[in-house]
Amino acid sequence: MTINVKTDFKYVGTRPIRPDGLDKVTGRAMYGADLNVQGMIYGHIVRSPYAHAKIKSIDFSEALKLPGVLATMSADDLPDPGDIKIPGGEVDFELKVFSPIIMARGKVFFHAQAVAAVAATSASLAAEAAKLVKVEYEILPHVLDVHAAAREDAPLLHDDVFTQGVDPVPTKPSNVSAQLELKMGDIDAGFAKADLVIERTYCVPMCHQGYIEPHACVAQIDESGKVDIWCCTQGAFMVRTLTSAITGIDVGKFKVTPSEIGGGFGGKTTVYIEPVAVILAQKSGRPVKIVMSREDVFRASGPVSSSETRVKIGVTKDGKITAIDTDIVMDSGAFSSSPIFPAVMFGSACYRCDNIRSSGTEVLTNKPKVYAYRAPGAPQPMLAVECVINEIAQKLNMDPIDFRLLNAVDEGDVPLFGVPFQAIGLKTALREAKKHPNYQAVLKENQGRGVGAAFWINAGMQSSATINVSEDGRINVLTGNPDIGGSRASMALMAAEVLGVPMETIRPTVVDTDSIAYSDLTGGSRTTLATGGAVIKAAEALVEELKKRAAALWALDIKEIEWVDGKAVAANGEKVFTLAELAAKAGVTGGPLCAVASHNAHNAAPSFAVNVCDVEVDRETGKVDILRYTCVQDAGKAIHPAYVEGQMQGGAVQGIGWALNEEYLFNERGELDNAGFLDYRIPVASDLPMIDTVIVEVPNPLHPYGVRGVGEVSICPPMPAVVTAVNQAAGILVCDLPLSPPKVLAAIDA
Amino acid sequence: MSKQRKTHVSTTVNGEPCEFLCEPTQVLSDVLRNNLNLTGTKEGCNTGDCGACSVMLDGALVCACLVLAVEVQDRDIETIEGVAKEGKLHPIQQKLLEHAALQCGICTPGVVIASKALLEKNPDPSESEVRYWLAGNLCRCTGYDKIIRAVLDAGAVMRGE
């Protein structure tokens, strides 16, 4: 399928101030914890002190004695999930892996798992009451390490988990929840052709999205049973679906209003507290607010899987890749939720190679259930593949970018996941990286350079948009996708482009689930493409309607009307109506002007990115200083280039954090030892140089404006770029992340 | 919990006299947000590690989550709500917008307060000085690049350049 991709733009590609900017620099913007309503009380969640235990009893009697404690809850207040499926867009979810995260049922599987909750008239009273809830546990042996968990004699988490992907289906339950393998070509023949083979194993620990805003919500239920939820989320409709399934309340009774969202990166694509607030509101008859503490966010939300990737790559002496073989093991925490499928599918997607084998194993441990984080599953295997590619280029005495150019995928190539590439921007991005001044900078002693390339699939999925025109011709664009990084600006720019009116006359709004048709969540790098696609569609429908109205006023056929620069034009320009004039006459031409679009985007196209990092290593302390950093990324078309750069820079710095300092540290009891920003060390401003960006635009041939996604691929190249730079600078080979100073120093001194 | 009377506090917030009742353990960020409905001051950690609750207390930059509300009797507090005056943005607010230096925006009020404090003390800071001054204002979205450029640019505007 091909379509006409627009290339001449008037508004798209400019850098206006974002429409919601004023509210955000003045403190008026309302985030999750910012809503207080009349009669509101506060919920507090009781969490497990053990990593693995049976819940023998829960006694609320002491807590209920405190005046002002108005409701309590536990899993007994939620429907038993059994084998109930939650309807997803294309794949259904199992309720039994969501419900126990909200409230443990009979057993706790990780430290700080929710066990019970109380609601009281003040936050401090609720916290005090929570301490009085008596939970009797029978402690079970726990297992934290994936290899230990995979052993036959390991403490078993679930007696109803049988390894998926094994034929025949095992009859004995296991902590190994899934196994899969994908192949193309003949891997042995591929290695037989190789002149050089390098095999390494790279490990990445559990990391957290680290959004600055903790999860927060307010829930209330009216006398008719209608449920109102206000919360910070990447998807109000997702909250509606999941909260309905978890609480057993009909989905039609919910209205979910998304607040402004203080960061998510995938971490706010599920629910943790909303169902609790709903049940407490139901039982108390009062609006209930819950705000997670920072500590609880780290302990009990969904971090990213830790992983171990063994990769073996073979090349000929003239630098052609002949075989890529990877095995990935991912720790999913207490429930199956890891991105093992994309990890297996996408790890080697940047390279043209006839012989690829990729396998994955998902293991359950007594740790928090992992959840989505920016390009789920991709950064970990790509770290391993890219680092080995860098090592191979060095061994062959080839420039690492030249080596990649020789092997990079291009239009027509078929990757392991089977969908042939259309026009893609990897080679362009590689060439841009190579000619960037940063790549020419001369390295001094103890300095090193690393390159990383990456692929991400990007999502499409369902979105809707409504456009209303006021009587003075101003435009309201309504969508259901929380604006996590400037998407209101993109929506307004695309509407402006279609309607031919300045962006300043357009007010984009993110609305609640009662005010717009269903929209999948903000994630998968899909909002600009899919929700933007809905906006374009609605705007095009509105233009048709405007032409129709003008035709009626002029008594002409609609075919004689053109829409030019925000005006209906006919008779070679002698007849003109502006949008505002048509809006003023709407009452006599057929009623209010509006347009609605329903969109299921099947036109997503992949993104590629290339990063180059220069570092200096302090040989006496092992400390790494980032000297220069360059991100090159194919955006397809950058609707608002400044926010595209922002995604590139933000992803790069998160990846730098993973590479150098971020990691979950569990003690032997399975408690997270660094559940705060003091010791979970995300990069701070002084850790970094400016992050230079180059936007490449190879249009997505399937999208009217050429848009690809931009939010996720940016986190994939930094780890290999940084790790290679450090290893080169120090003359070491550390494959176990993060490359924290003690590890680097130990390798230098070894 | 022992029955305890709340403490009455009179103070000044954004130039206006202000009174509230608080529990002795309530911190200033809690009172600003939940007693005074000044929710522009954000809470990201409650332990002084993220800077989202930055406010000025008698001219000193502080984390409002590490100040007891009872301490602010007869003090002078400036919050994000008081930065734009008479319908006009402060240059740092304007420059953050122009540079697209916010994505989710949750750290932005704290960044505004902290940057303004820096530029009042050091009107012509180097990039490195801005970076170290703002090290306590965590931002997970932007990688800081555009924030740093916005602060440097706001400094230039304030110096009349």
Next chain:
Amino acid sequence: MPSVHYEAPTSLAQAAQFLQGNSNVKILAGGTDLLVQMKLGIRQPALIVDIKHIPELMEFTLGDQGLHLGAAVSGAIVNDHADVRRIYPGFVEALGLIGSSQVQGRCSAGGNLCNASPAADSVPALMVNRAMCNIIGPSGTRTVAVENFNTGPGKNCLARGEILVSIDIPLPAPRSSDAYLRFIPRTEMDIAVAGAAVAIRLDATGVCTAARVAIGAVAPTALLVPAAAAALVGSKLDDAALSKAAAAASAASSPISDKRGTAEYRKKVVGVLVRRAAIIAKARIEAQV
């Protein structure tokens, strides 16, 4: 947090009454440690005594005798004093490393000392500057050398009812200077993995005639290392002397392994920091001329 009373006395006498009248009392200066400890449930005082309204605790003067620093004076105020910065560069940089710019608006050298964290940044710098702590209590006033103030992690020499009023730091001799370095995984916002302060005096020919070396985060309290100082005295801070001082500091350390660093790493790095701090102090003296 359970209930707690708050008092803000305006005199030492008033403060003394509160301190003696309650067995579970905590002094609030900047609160950057205490409030975090209370929120995390580590400390649950019944009474909080805010000492920032007591004039003696807020004194800040630089005179012929040196720096007189009220125990509750904030880091930001000290850091903004150009002469103090010039005369005690190592101490001011150590104090300035505590927390963020926001924390600097509240934290104090006195609080840093009383909190008695082994990793307190300002304490090694106070030690090499021969700081004296002025204490008032039920049995009158006493003065304690800063190196004798802390007795273990979270423990100090204050008896019940006693309060640290101020810290006196003598003026450094001519051709002297100091420096403080700490190691952290990031560039800011971390607790020291290791810290080292060095104060030295050089004669006209560049020979070190006096030295003090103190290390932090590598023992139950910050520690003076006389052997490291002795290694520097009599030398021109040549490589051999610096290596000897570094080795002495590593040898004197007895670190633990925790989430912030291993014992082995800390031992190694503290020596590196001593060497580097000595070089900075020397450069500062040379820049004075």
